[in-house]
Amino acid sequence: MKALSQNKTAVIGAGSWGTALAVLLAGKGEEVCLWGHNASHLEQLAAERQNARYLPGVAFPDTLQACTGLAETIQGARVIVMVIPSHGYRQVYRRIVPLLASPVLLVSAVKGIEIATRMTMTQVMAEETPGDTRVSLGVLSGPSFAEEVVRAQPTAVTVAFAEEQAALEVQQLFSTEYFRTYRSSDVLGIELCGAMKNVIAIAAGISDGLGFGLNTRAALITRGLAEMTRLGVAMGADPATFAGLGGLGDLVLTCTGNLSRNRSVGLKLGSGKTLDQVLEEMTMVAEGVKTTKSCYNLARDRGVEMPILEQVYQVIYEDKPCSAAVQALFSRDLKQETS
Structure with missing residues (x-):
């Protein structure tokens, strides 16, 4: 395999989403170096030319390398895509900072908030x-969903940077015939959407696990969006962002799709399993579990009322029965819809 150029893209995180983004970029001819924290896993990726653990059967393009050294991965990269779970994000980023030798565009593709x-x-x-x-x-x-992106299913996402030129460059980098990127300047809003929709997806899964129908799911999505927007606005985000791909679009997908890890967590909780049992069965990270605590604390800090979030928090962290959480939501004082 030829050596990578000095204008490559580094993808930090070799799970399903990091691998999917690396495959997408390499598939359009970009030179990509993929790094993960598990050296033996990376050696397996390099030998098999696929990520059999997370995306079996998806062959690596020739311009995609699995790199075991972080310095090797970062060297010469113009764009660094961070796909590290929120609980380990800071630690990995600290290792990257001393390796930066030239201007870079750092793209977070993580939907979480540090607890x-x-x-x-x-x-x-x-x-x-x-x-x-x-x-x-x-x-x-x-x-x-990573599984659909690597199979070239038409997908649309948003790239957000405060600087217009940076947003344009990353937008063009990721755009393909099947992966359409829009751009935004509302970095905070896009990040809050990505984190909070996972909490609502857990609620939707709980609803499904309890045997409730589409009426209930629609109510959770709609009122969940209202909660997300309320917190976002309180933190200075653009309310319009929450009606876009990063907000409503991702919320609908995560609350309804069978590939959603967070909905799956809720589905199992609603069916009677404990959180420990649910997490023990999972091979991939469901960011919504940790993000529930982060968002709960954020809402309390800001004095923002988020009843769905509060009930999900109590189910996960205070062992509240799922049925009691539903009862608590529907016994609240009646209000104007816009409040």
Whole structure:
């Protein structure tokens, strides 16, 4: 295999979504280096030329390399795509910072919020590299299951950067005949949407697990969107963002799709399993479990009422029966719909 150029893309995180994005970029001829924390797994990827653990049968394009060294991965990269779960994001980013030698575009493709700080991933990066002119920080998010992206199913997402030129560059990098990218300047709004929709998806899964129907699911999606928007606006995000791909689009997908990990968590909780049992059965991270705590604390900090979030938190972290959570939601005081 030929050596990678000095204008490659580095993808940090070799799970299903990181692998899908790496395959997408390499499939259009971009030179990509994929890194993960598990060296033996990366060696397996390099030998088999696929990620059999997460995306079996999806062959790696020739321009995609699995790299075991983080320095090797970062060297010469113009764009670094971060696909590390939120609970380990800061630790990995700290390892990357000393390796940065030239201006880079850092793209978070993670839908989570750090528990201890209540920060989004671009906020984490900004805190770790304050005033660093080498880095431009942005996010890629939207309704996009990895399994469908790698099979070239038409998909649309949003790329957000504060700087228009950075957004344009990343938008063009990811755009293909089947993967359409829109751009935005509302970085915070896109990140909050991506994190909070996972919590509502757990609620939707609980509803399905309890045997409720489409009426209930529609109510959860609609009122969940209202909660997401309310918190976003309180934090300074653009309310219009929540009606877009990163908000409503991703919310609908995650609350209804059978490939949704977070809906699956809720489905199992609703059917009577404990959280420990659910997590023990999972091979991939469901960000919504940890994000429920982050968002719950954010809402309390901001004094924002989020009843669905509150009930999901109580189910997950206080062992509240799912049926009691539903009863609590429907016994609340009657209100105007817009409140």
